[in-house]
Amino acid sequence: MPSIKLNISKKVFNKVYIPYLNDNTPTQIFFGGSSSGKSVFLAQRAVYDLAKGGRNYLILRKVQRDCRKSVWNEVIKVIKKFGLYNHISTNKTELTITFPNGYQILFGGLDDSERIKSITPQKGVITDVWCEEATEFEEDDIKQLNKRLRGRAAAVKRLVLSFNPIIKNHWIFKTYFNYWNGDNNRYQNDRISILKTTYRKNKFLTPDDIDRLLSENDPYYRDVYIEGNWGVLGDIIFKNWEIKDISGMKNRLDRSCHGLDFGFSNDPAAVLKQYFDKSSNNLYIFDEIYEKGLTDKKLADLTYKLIEFEEVICDSAEPKSIKHLNNHKLNARGAKKGPGSIETRYRWYSGINIILSQKCVNIKRELQTHQWKKDKDGNSLKVPEDKNNHAIDASMYGLSDYWNLEMQSWYTQDYV
Numbered sequence: 001m002p003s004i005k006l007n008i009s010k011k012v013f014n015k016v017y018i019p020y021l022n023d024n025t026p027t028q029i030f031f032g033g034s035s036s037g038k039s040v041f042l043a044q045r046a047v048y049d050l051a052k053g054g055r056n057y058l059i060l061r062k063v064q065r066d067c068r069k070s071v072w073n074e075v076i077k078v079i080k081k082f083g084l085y086n087h088i089s090t091n092k093t094e095l096t097i098t099f100p101n102g103y104q105i106l107f108g109g110l111d112d113s114e115r116i117k118s119i120t121p122q123k124g125v126i127t128d129v130w131c132e133e134a135t136e137f138e139e140d141d142i143k144q145l146n147k148r149l150r151g152r153a154a155a156v157k158r159l160v161l162s163f164n165p166i167i168k169n170h171w172i173f174k175t176y177f178n179y180w181n182g183d184n185n186r187y188q189n190d191r192i193s194i195l196k197t198t199y200r201k202n203k204f205l206t207p208d209d210i211d212r213l214l215s216e217n218d219p220y221y222r223d224v225y226i227e228g229n230w231g232v233l234g235d236i237i238f239k240n241w242e243i244k245d246i247s248g249m250k251n252r253l254d255r256s257c258h259g260l261d262f263g264f265s266n267d268p269a270a271v272l273k274q275y276f277d278k279s280s281n282n283l284y285i286f287d288e289i290y291e292k293g294l295t296d297k298k299l300a301d302l303t304y305k306l307i308e309f310e311e312v313i314c315d316s317a318e319p320k321s322i323k324h325l326n327n328h329k330l331n332a333r334g335a336k337k338g339p340g341s342i343e344t345r346y347r348w349y350s351g352i353n354i355i356l357s358q359k360c361v362n363i364k365r366e367l368q369t370h371q372w373k374k375d376k377d378g379n380s381l382k383v384p385e386d387k388n389n390h391a392i393d394a395s396m397y398g399l400s401d402y403w404n405l406e407m408q409s410w411y412t413q414d415y416v
C-alpha cells in the first residue's frame with residue numbers, strides 16, 4: 001500500500017484545537033458559538049488521521065441528506081488544502097472517501113439506520129465516530145453508536161460530538177456536563193474531554209465575517225451563537241410534540257395538509273409534509289425541506305419530490321411565489337386569512353398533538369426554542385418572537401382550513 005506523506009504547517013490549524021490533534025479520550029465534545037472553527041478542525045483531524053493510517057472514520061449527521069452540503073464538503077476542502085486530492089478516491093453516491101493506504105472516511109445519516117448498522121470499512125474497523133450538529137441526535141442514537149464502538153481495535157476508539165448549545169435542558173447537557181463549570185473553557189478526565197470555543201478563537205475569520213456574526217441582537221441568539229453558552233429560554237410556546245417512528249403509517253393517512261413558508265436570504269424556505277387526523281387531533285409530520293437560498297425552481301423541484309401533486313398551502317402574502325409554484329405544476333394555494341389573532345392561532349396549534357418523524361430536525365429545533373416575547377422586566381407578552389418560526393409557520397399554513405373553521409366557532413361563542 002502506498003503511504004502518504006503529509007507535509008503541513010501548524011499554521012493551518014486554529015491554535016486552541018492543536019492539543020486535540022492526538023488526543024485519545026474516548027468521548028470528546030466540541031461545542032460553543034458558531035464560526036469558532038469546530039467543524040473545520042474536526043475535518044482536518046479526520047484527514048490527518050487517515051493519512052497516518054490505522055483509523056477509519058464514520059462521520060454522521062442526523063439526516064443523511066445534510067451530509068453532502070456540510071461534512072462531506074468540509075472534508076473534501078481539507079483534503080484539497082492538504083494537497084491530497086489526487087491521491088484519494090471518492091464515491092459521492094456511497095459517501096465514502098478512500099485513502100491510498102486503504103483506510104476510509106464513511107459518511108451517513110441516522111435516518112438511514114439500516115445502512116448505518118451494516119456499514120463497514122474495507123480494512124479494519126471504525127475507530128472514530130463524529131456526530132456533527134449532535135443536538136439533532138436523540139439520546140438513544142448515541143447509546144447505539146457507543147455500543148457499536150465497543151470491541152477491540154489497534155487504535156483507541158473515539159466518539160466525538162460537535163454542536164451549538166441550543167438549550168440547557170438538552171439530554172447532552174444532562175448526560176455529559178455534570179462536572180462542567182466552564183473553567184478555562186475546558187474539562188478533561190479519563191473518559192471525556194470538553195472544549196468550548198467561540199469566534200474569538202478562529203483566526204481565519206475576516207472582519208466582515210465577524211461583523212455579520214455580531215449584528216445579531218436577540219439576547220438568546222447572542223448567548224448561544226456568539227458566546228457559545230448553553231441556551232436558557234424563557235417561556236417556550238409549544239410543548240405538545242414528540243418524536244416517533246411513524247414510517248409505517250403513511251398509507252393509512254389520507255388527509256394531507258402540507259404547508260409552505262417562503263424564504264430566501266435571511267430566512268429559510270420551509271415545506272412540511274404532514275397529515276392531520278381530526279378525530280384524534282393528531283398531526284403527523286413526516287418530512288421537511290428547510291433551506292436558505294433556494295431559487296423558485298429549486299424550491300418547486302424539491303417540493304415536488306416531497307409531495308408530488310398533493311395540495312400545499314402557502315403564505316398568502318406571496319402570490320407571485322405561489323404562481324411560480326403553480327407554473328411548475330404544483331398544486332399550491334395561499335392560506336385563507338380567517339378571523340382571529342396570532343395568539344388564537346397559536347392557542348389552537350398548542351391544543352393538537354404533534355408527532356414528528358426523526359427526520360424533521362428543523363421543526364423540532366423550532367418547537368424546542370420558539371418562545372413568547374418578554375417586556376423589559378422579563379414578563380411574558382403572549383406575542384411570539386419572530387424567531388424560530390419558519391417551519392412552524394409552514395405547518396400552520398398547511399392547517400389553516402382547520403384553525404379557520406375552529407376559530408370561527410370560538411369567535412361566535414365569544415360574541416354571542
Ligand SMILES: Nc1ncnc2c1ncn2[C@@H]1O[C@H](COP(=O)(O)OP(=O)(O)O)[C@@H](O)[C@H]1O
Pocket residue numbers: 012013014033034035036037038039040041202204205
Ligand atoms: N483551520 C482553518 N483554516 C481555514 N479556515 C478556517 C479554519 N477554521 C475555520 N475556518 C474558517 O472559519 C469558518 C467557520 O469555521 P467552522 O469550522 O465552520 O466553525 P463552526 O463549526 O465552529 O461553526 C469556516 O467556514 C472557514 O472559512
Ligand SMILES: [Mg+2]
Pocket residue numbers: 038039040
Ligand atoms: Mg460547524
